[in-house]
Amino acid sequence: MKTHDALVAKATALFQQGKSALAAAVCKKILQTRPENYQANIMLGAITLHSAPEEAIPSLEQASLSATTPALKAQALSNLSLAFGLLSRHEEALNAINQAVDCAPQHPLFLCNRANTLEQLRKWSLMEQDLQKALQIDPSLQDARLSLAVSLRHQTRWPEALAQLDQIDRNDWAVCAEKAIVLWLNGEPNAALKQADTLPLASLSSAADYAAEQGVTELAIALFTDYVAQCPSDTSSQFQLNALQGTAIEQPPADYIESVFDSCADKFESHLVNTLSYSAHQHVASLTTQFLSLPPVELLDLGCGTGLVGKELRKALPTCALAGVDLSANMLTLAAEQSIYNRLIQSDIDSLLNDTPPFSGITAADTVIYFGALGPLFAGISRSLLAKGIFVFNTEKLSEEAAKSWQLTPSGRYQHHTAYIKNLAAKHDMQLQFNEDRIIRHENDQAVVGTIFVLQKQ
DSSP: OHHHHHHHHHHHHHHHTTOHHHHHHHHHHHHHHOTTOHHHHHHHHHHHTTTOHHHHHHHHHHHHHHOSSHHHHHHHHHHHHHHHHHTTOHHHHHHHHHHHHHHOTTOHHHHHHHHHHHHHTTOHHHHHHHHHHHHHHOTTOHHHHHHHHHHHHHTTOHHHHHHHHHTOOOOOHHHHHHHHHHHHHTTOHHHHHHHHTTSOHHHHHHHHHHHHHTTOHHHHHHHHHHHHHHOTTOHHHHHHHHHHHTOOOSSOOHHHHHHHHHHHHHHHHHIIIIISOOOHHHHHHHHHHHHOOSOOSEEEEETOTTTHHHHHHHHHOTTSEEEEEESOHHHHHHHHHTTOOSEEEESOHHHHHTSOOOEEEEEESSOGGGOSSOHHHHHHHHHTEEEEEEEEEEEEEOOTTOSSSEEEOTTSOEEEOHHHHHHHHHHTTEEEEEEEEEEEEEETTEEEEEEEEEEEEO
């Protein structure tokens, strides 16, 4: 017992010194002989929570079972909920945090953690109840008051939201942006813009981003317009402004794509699959294996990201060589960790297709949606396919009644007309083998319809 106590003390000291890897090694040593040790499990879970939440879950589940008091059990369950949340497994997160609150119903931290989960599930009334209770216990919780304002805003109770925001005694960009949104929605646009004027320039684009994310488009346009006027060299913000205004631009700047996907790489896969019910990668991979008529010498996955398409292809074609290309270094790092691809390339797609040997097949799941005009892309695809090679990809569907070939949407993604794709395919010596409309994700409680295409090089 003394040996284990000494090891726990050592692991704790290392963790407090920021030596997480060494602390984790000590915890694992303890668990080799005492797999149910609460302190080793909860510490190992805490160490791996943010870097590898999937790995943290077994440790935290065991800690919750080994806990000897309700308070210890609640802490383990709260951390378990956070791990599920980081993986966008929000129903499982809610189940865990519900149990934590049952163990410690007067602990404001657990109430706030549950409110955060309820926010992800868009359960605004229940979120409000937890935050009101947390603030009754501890009125000094500034972040809880900000979240309460958000929950009230989503219930269109704007004066009450403003009253909560007025009680926050700090004025960082998040508080300022939320207050600007509520003022705008409450019919006070001048007051909203005056509120935004208090932001430093470095925070103005963040506030504009937040307004766009929250669906307050006119305010986002006003804020991006102000920011771009002061920072005309910021091409990413200019593109976001174009998207919100519906201004036609053929392709987003590379630095916009790179920064967006670098910033979300860690949560990208879990958010797409678990939160947005994303399925384009499965459709693309399935049709690739179905229509591939050549021996799969090597397949190229455009915009490979963390490897969603690659994993599906690897299961179906275990001996095939796979190459993946992406602009985001962070995405490629995560893909490399999964050992899916034989080679990974950081490049923009046009440059790669101008200088590559031909492939048996090329895939692009949720990649073409970041191109407007597709002529140069299709020319490169055609050059990079062997005869009888296939190009399998999806678009977001543009209404058949639309009088345009493509359009930029407020999401920053493009929609394409089916007739436009068919015409380009014929122009670039590719024959349509398959096209079908399918739901490719859900966003803001709405189904996003795309079209899956299979083209074959003649």
